[in-house]
Amino acid sequence: MTDALVEQKNQALSLAENSVKNLYEKYKNKLEVNPDLDRKIVSFQANKIEPIFRWFHYREGFSKQLIEYILENINIPSGGKILDPFAGTGVAPFVAEKYHGMDGIAIELMPVGTFFMQCRNEFSKLKNQDLIRYARNALESRHEWLKTTPEWEFKHLKITVGAFSYEDEKELCQFKTWLTNIEDKSNKLFLDFIAFSILEKFSFTRKDGQYLRWDHRSPRFLDASKKTTFDKGEVLSFFEALRRKLEYIIEDLSIEVSEENKTNDVKILEGSVLKVIDELEDNSLDAIITSPPYCNRYDYTRTYALELAYLGVNEENIRSLRQTLLTCTVENKPKHFEWLSDEDKHHINQAFDKQSDLSNVLTFLDIEAKEGRLNNKGIATMVRGYFYDSAVHLYQASKKMKTGGYYVMVNDNVKYNGLEIPVDLILSEIANEFSLKTEKIWVLPKGKGNSSQQMKKHGRTELRKCVYIWKKA
Secondary structure, three states, X not given: OOHHHHHHHHHHHHHHXXXXXXXXXXXXXXXXXXXXXXXXXXXXXXXXXXXOHHHOOOOOOOOHHHHHHHHHHOOXXXXXXXXXXXXXXXXXXXXXXXXXXXXXXXEEOOHHHHHHHHHHHHHOOOOHHHHHHHHHHHHOXXXXXXXXXXXXXXXXXXXXXXXXXXXXXXXXXXXXXXXXXXXXXXXXXXXHHHHHHOOOOOOOEEEEOOEEEEOOOOHHHOOOOOOOOOOOOXXXXXXXXXXXXXXXXXXXXXXXXXXXXXXXXXXXXXXXXXXXXXXXXXXXXXXXXXXXXXXXXXXXXXXXXXXXXXXXXXXXXXXXXXXXXXXXXXXXXXXXXXXXXXXXXXXXXXXXXXXXXXXXXXXXXXXXXXOOOOOOOHHHHHHHHHHHHHHHHHHHHHHHEEEXXXXXXXXXXXXXXXXXXXXXXXXXXXXXXXXXXXXXXXXXXXXXXXXXXXHHHHOOOEEOEEEEEEEEO
């Protein structure tokens, strides 16, 4: 590297680091370490022991306890309207509706999440005893589906081939064929959901951040020149996975008290929030509680590939989903937002262009990308796209909120090439441009580490994991 390039890099890094410090000084009195919060509550982990919520392990969601905590500690009125614009499996609207008397609305792009929420809406209309009966009947019916000639097939994506043993994939196909002949639609949907929810358990894969990890026992490695040593531990058979899931659902429903005439009916909108939020009325929302995709390169179309394939999503659909997601992967191309009016684009661009601290961060990343120092040159484009997409969303969301309404967001800061990017503070700056004023930012007592690549090069640093609380002025 020439002296001029070294100087250019050092100057860009210095400007970016100063911007980060300036933002911290501006918001330091809003940052509150909250001892009530930990990573378990602010993630899916706490749901693993919660009846109903543990039926499908959606790792990108947050816990029932977090939503209850937010509703108890922030002045969100019961009986109002609540939206989760990146709903996942819909924990926020379901909890707010059931325990806070609110009307829940969920927007979700991924078919994995919308299928779960549709199932949950339907199951809430049934008595616990009905679901227990469906589960017990299934446990006693294996001999029936084993006699069935499979007509349904698991249509693999390229990245799922070899996920199951021949015997288990065949039994899955027999089970799916058998359940299509069940006349009771609720029973059929329940069993369809069970098969969907256990795919990882009897597969040779494990969800691991950005991708699926493959066990060395997978058929895909039989004739492969490149092997793996990864061992996920116990790989259940299809029926053992089914049996275990049905038995603990029976246990959950035997403990959980059915509430007569109390059904969840969360309104589900499938698609990108950047488009479908326009279906909501302006000034109609009392609260938004959400956790958007993080700016961390995680590609949910890869981690949930088995479930997507099960639901019939093909390669073309996957590519489309990948580009429609809020920009958070290096494969995302810049969106053109052709559906926005010129007036909307003007307001958004005006707010985005005012972000001088963000501009210094982006300039540093652009230089690092140009000089080949980022481990993927697409990171710079991704970070820019992430904040621009977020600006579009915050502009749209603010219009849908009532004055005095709260927007609560769970998100993580990130680090690239030694520079911590304060996602919490940059988004708060952008939100402020759209009348969303920062009341406080709850900081978890223990943050998260930077990525393994960053640790090797720059050492381990702890990044803030936060819950932002904005109020519409």
